[in-house]
Amino acid sequence: MPRDAPYLAVADALRTRILRGEWPVGQRLPSRARLAEQFGVGRNVTQRAMERLIVEGLLEGRAGSGTYVRTPRERLLMVRSRHRAGSRTGLAERGRASAWDADSRLRVPATEEIAERLAIRPGDLCVTTHYEFLADGQPVQLSCSWEPMAITAGTPILLPEQGPLAGRGVVERMRSIGVRVETVVEVPRPARATPAQAHLLGIGPGDLVLAIERTIYDTDGRPVETADMVIPDRHRAVVYEFGIVQPS
Numbered sequence: 214m215p216r217d218a219p220y221l222a223v224a225d226a227l228r229t230r231i232l233r234g235e236w237p238v239g240q241r242l243p244s245r246a247r248l249a250e251q252f253g254v255g256r257n258v259t260q261r262a263m264e265r266l267i268v269e270g271l272l273e274g275r276a277g278s279g280t281y282v283r284t285p286r287e288r289l290l291m292v293r294s295r296h297r298a299g300s301r302t303g304l305a306e307r308g309r310a311s312a313w314d315a316d317s318r319l320r321v322p323a324t325e326e327i328a329e330r331l332a333i334r335p336g337d338l339c340v341t342t343h344y345e346f347l348a349d350g351q352p353v354q355l356s357c358s359w360e361p362m363a364i365t366a367g368t369p370i371l372l373p374e375q376g377p378l379a380g381r382g383v384v385e386r387m388r389s390i391g392v393r394v395e396t397v398v399e400v401p402r403p404a405r406a407t408p409a410q411a412h413l414l415g416i417g418p419g420d421l422v423l424a425i426e427r428t429i430y431d432t433d434g435r436p437v438e439t440a441d442m443v444i445p446d447r448h449r450a451v452v453y454e455f456g457i458v459q460p461s
Contacts, residue, residue: 223252223262231271231282241279242272267421268403270446276405276419315374317342320362327359330428330439338362342373345413352414353449358440364392383429383438392437396430401451406443414445421446 227248236242243251248259263280266272273283321341328335339359346354358373360383369376370386378386384394404424411418425442444451 219254220258220261220265223248223254223258224265226252227262227266228269228271231266236282238282238284241281244279268446273417274405274419274421275417312347314345314347315342317372317374319371321359323359323361327439330426331359331361331436333361333363338366340365340371340373353445355410355413355443356440358438360438361436364437365390387431387437393432394429394437395432396434398428398430399453400426401453402426403446404443406445410443414443416445423449423451425451 227242230236242248242263245256245259245263248263249256252259263272263274267274267280270283272280274280318341320338322336323331323333323339325335327339328337331337331339339361342358342360344354344356344358345352346356360373362371364387365371368390370378370390372379373383373386374380378389387394402424404422406414406416406418406420406422408418410422411420414422416422423444423446425444426439427442428436428439431437
């Protein structure tokens with residue numbers, strides 16, 4: 214039988230020692246170099262093992278300080294589904310935030326990255342909206358949205374959080390001006406919170422977050438909105454739900 218990767222064996226050993234209380238909640242673990250020496254492996258092996266336990270929620274990394282045993286926290290599920298249209302994104306979210314603060318700005322030139330995602334030219338004007346989503350008064354998600362002004366300029370939906378459809382979401386707002394949304398593409402990836410993100414979310418700089426790059430397309434395949442979302446790992450477990458296309 215194939216042997217487990219060395220980092221999995223180290224992760225198992227660390228998990229056992231944590232669960233039996235050798236390192237209590239809040240205590241810093243020995244350095245990676247010291248653990249590598251104890252287990253007779255390379256530092257990269259202990260690094261991967263600790264990263265695995267961070268993902269599991271047993272440990273947390275603190276930038277410039279070390280790795281600590283994490284305080285157990287309740288994590289709410291956020292289920293994102295392509296088959297139940299949500300009012301804000303076209304994706305349903307159970308356990309989502311119930312309130313939000315938003316700040317929109319007009320005539321913001323698209324960066325090269327945003328221009329590529331929206332299939333426009335760098336420097337083309339957009340509306341940007343920064344969101345802070347709240348649950349029970351606590352910040353649980355950040356989002357920065359970009360919409361091309363070439364689509365919404367001169368319409369009642371120019372500002373997402375103002376006007377007759379304020380807060381109704383991209384799908385409904387775009388439909389009101391004759392643009393039908395057909396596809397939502399999301400690219401999730403693990404990341405570390407920047408100092409600015411950590412300050413807004415009430416977490417530590419370098420804490421694990423889920424970064425989601427979302428782009429929404431109309432029926433012609435034209436991008437009508439793109440956004441970057443940041444969700445703290447300690448607060449939310451994000452689950453993607455997909456249906457199965459049945460053969461005809």
